[in-house]
Amino acid sequence: MRMSALFLRTLRDDPADAEVDSHRLLVRAGYIRRVSAGIYSWLPLGYRVLRKIEQIVREEMDAAGAQEVLLPIAQPLELWQRSGRDKAYGPLMFRLVDRKETGYCLSPTAEEVVTTLVAQEYGSYRDLPVNLYQINWKYRDELRPRFGLLRGREFLMKDAYSFDLDAGGLRTSYRAMYDAYTRVFTRCGLTFRAVEAQSGEMGGSESREFMAVAAVGEDDFVWCTNCDYAANVEAARRDHSWHHTEVPAVDPAVPPIEEVHTPGLPGITGVAELLGAAPGELLKCIAFDVDGELGLALVPGDREVNEYALAAAVAPKKMRLYGDDDFVAHPVLPKGYIGPHYAGATVVVADPGIRAHTAWITGANRVDHHVRNAVLGRDFSVDVWADLVTVVTGDTCPRCGHTLSVDRGIEVGHVFQLGTKYSEALDARYTDEKGEQHPMMMGCYGIGVSRVLAAIVEEFHDEQGLAWPAAVAPYDVHVVAVPGRGDQGAEVVRTAERIYDELRARGIEVLYDDRDVSPGVKFADADLVGVPVQLVVGAKGTARGVAERKVRATGARDELPL
RNA sequence: CGGGGUGUAGCGCAGCUUGGUUAGCGCGCAGCGUUCGGGACGCUGAGGUCCCGGGUUCAAAUCCCGGCACCCCGACCA
Numbered sequence: 040m041r042m043s044a045l046f047l048r049t050l051r052d053d054p055a056d057a058e059v060d061s062h063r064l065l066v067r068a069g070y071i072r073r074v075s076a077g078i079y080s081w082l083p084l085g086y087r088v089l090r091k092i093e094q095i096v097r098e099e100m101d102a103a104g105a106q107e108v109l110l111p112i113a114q115p116l117e118l119w120q121r122s123g124r125d126k127a128y129g130p131l132m133f134r135l136v137d138r139k140e141t142g143y144c145l146s147p148t149a150e151e152v153v154t155t156l157v158a159q160e161y162g163s164y165r166d167l168p169v170n171l172y173q174i175n176w177k178y179r180d181e182l183r184p185r186f187g188l189l190r191g192r193e194f195l196m197k198d199a200y201s202f203d204l205d206a207g208g209l210r211t212s213y214r215a216m217y218d219a220y221t222r223v224f225t226r227c228g229l230t231f232r233a234v235e236a237q238s239g240e241m242g243g244s245e246s247r248e249f250m251a252v253a254a255v256g257e258d259d260f261v262w263c264t265n266c267d268y269a270a271n272v273e274a275a276r277r278d279h280s281w282h283h284t285e286v287p288a289v290d291p292a293v294p295p296i297e298e299v300h301t302p303g304l305p306g307i308t309g310v311a312e313l314l315g316a317a318p319g320e321l322l323k324c325i326a327f328d329v330d331g332e333l334g335l336a337l338v339p340g341d342r343e344v345n346e347y348a349l350a351a352a353v354a355p356k357k358m359r360l361y362g363d364d365d366f367v368a369h370p371v372l373p374k375g376y377i378g379p380h381y382a383g384a385t386v387v388v389a390d391p392g393i394r395a396h397t398a399w400i401t402g403a404n405r406v407d408h409h410v411r412n413a414v415l416g417r418d419f420s421v422d423v424w425a426d427l428v429t430v431v432t433g434d435t436c437p438r439c440g441h442t443l444s445v446d447r448g449i450e451v452g453h454v455f456q457l458g459t460k461y462s463e464a465l466d467a468r469y470t471d472e473k474g475e476q477h478p479m480m481m482g483c484y485g486i487g488v489s490r491v492l493a494a495i496v497e498e499f500h501d502e503q504g505l506a507w508p509a510a511v512a513p514y515d516v517h518v519v520a521v522p523g524r525g526d527q528g529a530e531v532v533r534t535a536e537r538i539y540d541e542l543r544a545r546g547i548e549v550l551y552d553d554r555d556v557s558p559g560v561k562f563a564d565a566d567l568v569g570v571p572v573q574l575v576v577g578a579k580g581t582a583r584g585v586a587e588r589k590v591r592a593t594g595a596r597d598e599l600p601l
Numbered sequence: 602c603g604g605g606g607u608g609u610a611g612c613g614c615a616g617c618u619u620g621g622u623u624a625g626c627g628c629g630c631a632g633c634g635u636u637c638g639g640g641a642c643g644c645u646g647a648g649g650u651c652c653c654g655g656g657u658u659c660a661a662a663u664c665c666c667g668g669c670a671c672c673c674c675g676a677c678c679a
Contacts, residue, residue, distance in 0.1 A: 049640095050611095050612055050628085050629085051613085051627095051628055051629080051640065052613040052614090053612095053613080054613085055612090055614090058673085073671095075670090075671095182602090185672090185673090305679050306678095307679080323678070324679080326677095326679080327677090343678055344677095346678090360677050360678080361677065363677075365677090374679055376679085521637085521638055522637085523637060523638075524637050557636085557637060557639090557641060558637065558639065559639045559640045559641075560640050561639085561640090562638075562639045562640080563640045564640080567640095575638080578637095578638080579638070580638095
């Protein structure tokens with residue numbers, strides 16, 4: 040492609056609304072342009088990269104036995120009402136109404152459509168397994184679109200759906216997708232980890248998130264510095280081996296419980312400061328609702344409650360942490376001053392970590408008051424012991440006991456064993472050899488293709504601009520003609536043209552800067568655009584019979600004979 | 602949804618507090634000339650519903666009211 044004809048305008052200044060490097064550089068380098076909040080136009084360079092990534096995904100899906108289809112973006116709302124997800128998604132869905140007043144939505148995902156499709160066409164055990172995928176635009180009216188392509192309202196997604204006879208078949212399909220994802224992200228050059236995700240759904244569905252490691256990521260994940268344990272922060276747990284549920288003997292040396300006045304200090308840090316204690320010496324006491332009754336969760340003051348862990352601890356009862364509305368509804372409960380000895384609590388769940396201290400500072404169950412010397416087994420008791428805290432860096436691995444680390448990542452893929460939730464709701468059944476009907480076992484598997492592109496930029500750029508891995512680069516080689524002045528200029532141009540033609544004849548994708556602009560502009564643009572290899576054909580080199588090659592990512596230079 | 606902020610040429614911004622000729626600057630764009638290996642320089646020029654609507658005023662980019670859009674922070678951890 041000749042740059043003189045390419046639809047491209049690079050920007051010297053950073054766009055004012057870009058917060059992260061991927062957004063800033065993709066706009067500056069002329070890959071994308073914002074149309075509306077979280078919605079972008081893809082310009083020629085950007086669209087080429089998007090298609091490269093798409094093609095990698097397609098090849099790996101095909102190799103894994105999935106078949107490509109294309110499902111509608113405009114989907115009847117009725118389908119979503121049948122699965123119950125109309126309400127579950129709520130305002131996250133873009134909605135529209137046709138001239139007959141029928142409701143539609145723009146597809147945020149496609150379980151409903153694909154399940155209905157398979158239910159219509161297939162009904163026998165002989166038909167399964169089958170795995171269908173598409174690469175198509177998805178729409179989610181995010182609360183706060185941000186970070187350019189990383190959280191858009193319109194984004195390109197590969198979504199695959201597997202249909203199997205039974206749990207064993209599902210595991211096989213799931214494994215094939217897991218392996219394919221590993222290959223996709225490896226080919227894209229990303230540094231990533233497959234982390235255990237919160238398996239919330241009943242039936243203990245297995246689920247993994249693929250996280251591209253990036254400081255700008257919006258998701259925390261935990262990984263072991265020694266073994267291969269990795270989990271997102273909701274699913275992560277600490278080592279259990281040191282747990283023992285006996286209450287330690289009460290230390291007779293601890294003075295009796297004593298109330299202290301802590302006016303206007305509902306927070307841990309404020310109280311700790313006032314009393315000259317470390318946050319870890321305070322007992323944090325969180326109110327939650329279990330099947331309509333009040334529960335309390337206890338963790339050390341320097342730790343946070345993992346809501347999912349708490350939910351698991353009280354299961355099968357349903358729990359929900361108290362929000363502002365709940366405190367308004369229960370005015371006697373002194374938000375910010377709750378202690379574990381609160382009389383109205385039905386159940387007290389505690390993290391084993393609270394045995395670390397024998398005398399706690401905690402809420403007095405009276406506004407503007409806390410207590411000192413609250414002792415476990417003397418002043419309060421615990422009904423359920425469970426791992427409740429959110430894992431932090433330095434905790435020990437539940438698998439090998441070594442140190443865990445918490446890092447940030449961009450969720451670029453997710454594989455999930457769905458089970459029969461949608462096949463039952465949407466009547467996707469098959470008849471087995473004995474003539475009996477069963478719901479199909481489903482799995483779903485997503486890759487955020489446009490997000491992968493942004494994640495790659497986050498990992499592969501510098502202050503000069505983009506630096507694409509070869510597999511996804513818009514072009515293989517960037518030929519930069521620098522004719523200089525004088526008679527040899529025409530000769531340099533002829534040489535550059537010849538190289539451009541020869542490379543293309545060899546099947547290499549070439550971006551050729553034939554523009555009549557100063558060398559500085561060409562070099563700066565080449566670095567900004569980020570094609571992996573730059574080939575400078577200039578007066579200096581041509582005179583010596585060489586072209587200069589620069590590897591964009593490393594800056595390494597060498598010379599090639601013309 | 603709560604709080605804060607912004608909206609002026611394709612991009613980045615100044616001007617607004619304290620209303621007053623023809624609304625500026627840099628980049629980019631067009632023409633001419635000089636330059637020509639890391640975002641060159643000079644001259645000339647084009648390009649504006651100052652977000653939209655209403656109001657105050659002799660006079661509004663500027664003040665007031667309403668709306669829209671966008672950005673940032675937060676949105677159960679007491």
